[in-house]
Each structure stands twice: as structure tokens, then as C-alpha cells.
Amino acid sequence: MKQKEILLFGASGQIGRNLIRKLSKNNYKIKAVTRNIHTSGYIIKTQANPGYLELVELNNFNPQKIEELMKNVSICINLIGILHERKKNQFENIHSELPDMLSKIANKCKLDQFIHLSSLGIEKANDSNYARSKLNGEKKIIKNFKNSVIIKPSIVYSVDDKFTTNFMTLLSRLPIMPLYYNGNTKFSPIHVSELVEIIINIIENKKQNLILECLGPETISFKDIIKKLLKAINKKRLLFPLPDTLAKISAKILQILPNPLLTEDQLKLLKHDNVKTGLYKTNFDINMKTKKKFDDEILKYSYNWKNGGQFSKSAENLKIK
Ligand SMILES: NC(=O)c1ccc[n+]([C@@H]2O[C@H](COP(=O)([O-])OP(=O)(O)OC[C@H]3O[C@@H](n4cnc5c(N)ncnc54)[C@H](OP(=O)(O)O)[C@@H]3O)[C@@H](O)[C@H]2O)c1
Secondary structure: OOOOEEEEEEOOHHHHHHHHHHHHOOOOOOEEEEEHHHHHHHHHHOOOOOOOEEEEEEOOOOOHHHHHHHOOOOOOOOOOOOOOOOOOOHHHHHHHHHHHHHHHHHHHOOOOOEEEEEOOOOOOOOOOOHHHHHHHHHHHHHHHHOEEEEEEEOOOOOOOOOOOHHHHHHHHHOOOEEHHHHHHHHHHOEHHHHHHHHHHHHHHHHOOOOOEEEEOOOOHHHHHHHHHHHHHOOOOOHHHHHEEEHHHHHHHHHHOOOOOOOOOOHHHOOOOEEEEEEEOHHHHHHOOOOOOEEEEEEEEHHHHHHOOOOHHHHHHHHOOO
16 A cells, blocks of 8 residues: 655644654554754654655745745645744734745645644634634635645643643642632643544545634533643642633733743633634544543643652651651
């Protein structure tokens, strides 16, 4: 059987790294595009066995170069995304114009599949630039590549995420944890390994013309997520519901930081639940059930944030008497 070749954009990210590992195990050959081979190359290279992965450096998205790359593959997956804007990296460029260009070229090159990662729960958040840009990207892709697959996950977590790990760091350092909108916003956290399984399933079953919401097995409020993380790292913290005006001021200040934990735009997104919308099919509807429970999975790596680390309990028993 001819090995399928996949062109992957955004390969060094959380989903990209996990997807490369699984794709190469399943005998796919991956061409991974990165902006800087020196900063991201080693992260990507270590994910696949030799022979399964080729790194391509592209620091400006030149349509001719992309067309050259697409000519030799049958599938293109776009995982490029940003959470906050910087001078040159605007949501509209990254989430709308770039997917527009990629899907046009994919169509011209007659690829079998064009798979794009968008986000869940953005339809109602029309005051958020992030949400609007992601939706614009989706519309352009559907227009350019009729049989595209658009995947809309809720928050994705794993030992190598920027979500649970950042919050466990914050919770282990701060005495008080602010809660935005009383911590009532709901999520359906999905473990990265299960999201990757869904993407592989979509490739193997040659799914086309599909918009799919990807959810974990549970719906959990932000406040309960924080409580679960606190329990996992064995810490007690005061959870403080932040009034909306204070929340806005804090986001205004935090967004100045190089990798902000919160921006004004994210605060607008947080107003809306990040759960099944009823507008599209979900992974449960097409028999791709997720089972991994948030509590069980975070316990596998939360010891990093516990006092004394993984063996702290047994170490107490080892005390020399
Ligand atoms: N993780 C989640 O919880 C989650 C939830 C919903 C939706 N999504 C979507 O899923 C996709 C992948 O998510 P992820 O968490 O794996 O993302 P990530 O870790 O933030 O990585 C995204 C990748 O995008 C590339 N990138 C970032 N800024 C770029 C720019 N200005 N120009 C070109 N490339 C740029 C980077 O690749 P290089 O540095 O190698 O070039 C990076 O590896 C994104 O579209 C995201 O919006 C993620």
C-alpha cells in the first residue's frame, strides 16, 4: 500500500506534536512546516521515527512554495492558531487569510482531504475578534475546498498543554484565584490523545464535508476545573469571584505581558459556554466517543506541582527513624 503523505502546518504546537507521534506510528509520512527550524525543529523532530518526518522551514507564507509542497501530498492539516494578537500576528491574518490561501491551493492541487482546526463555542461570541476571525476562516475554507473537514474542539488538555499546567503553576503560587463571571462558564475538556484519535479516524475513514464539534465526556464549569486542579495538587486556595469591571481592568493589565494568561478579547470569549452548540455534529454523533475523565488524567501529571513531587508520600514513610 502506498504510504499517505501529509502536509502539516502548526506542527510544533500541543495538538501538532501529539498528532505527529500518532500519525507516524500509523505509518503516515509527515511534512511538517515550521516558521523557525532552530527554535521549533527539535520539538517536532523528536516526535517521529527517522524516515517518517520531514521538516520544512517557511517564515513567510509564499503561495508558490506552498503549492510546491502540496503537489506531493494527499492530505493537508492546518493547526496554526494564536490566542492573542501581536503587531504582525493579527487574528484575521492567521485564522482567516492564511486558511483561505491554504484551502485555495489545496483545491488547486486536488488534495484528497483538507483538515482545519477551528474552535468550539465561537458562534455567539461575536464581540470577540478571535471568534470572528475563526468563523471567517471556516467560511472561506468551505467556499474554497468543498469537502473540507473543520474540527472544533473544546479546551484540549494534556501534560504538555498551556492550560492545566499553567493553572497548576498559578494555583501553587498564588494565595487567591480570581474567578471570571463567577467561574460559571462551562467547558467540555477533551484529552489531546482522544482528539488525535478523532483526527486519525477522519483520515482513515476519508471523511469529507464535515464540521465536527469535539468534546470530552464531561461538562465542567471553570470553577469546578479550578477545584479539581487544586485537589489534584493537594492545595487549598481562596476562590474569589471578580466583579466584571475589575475583570476588565485585570485583562487590560495582563495582556501587556509577553505570553498573557488573559486578554480583553479572551474575557469576551469566556462569557460564553464552550460546550456542544447543537449547530453541528459532535464526535459522539459519529461514534467517536471520548472516555477519558478530567480527574483521572490530570492525576497522571499533577504530582509535578505537589509539594515534594511524585514520591512525596512514600518519601515520608522512608524517613530514617
Ligand atoms: N489547544 C486547545 O485547547 C485548542 C482548543 C480549540 C482550538 N484549538 C485550535 O487548534 C489549533 C492547534 O492548537 P494548539 O493548541 O496545538 O496550538 P499551539 O500550541 O498554540 O500551536 C499553534 C502552532 O501555530 C504556529 N503559529 C503560531 N503563530 C503563528 C504565526 N504567527 N504564523 C504562523 N504559524 C504560527 C506555531 O508553529 P511554528 O512555531 O512551528 O511555526 C504553533 O506550533 C489552533 O488553531 C487552535 O486555535 C486549540
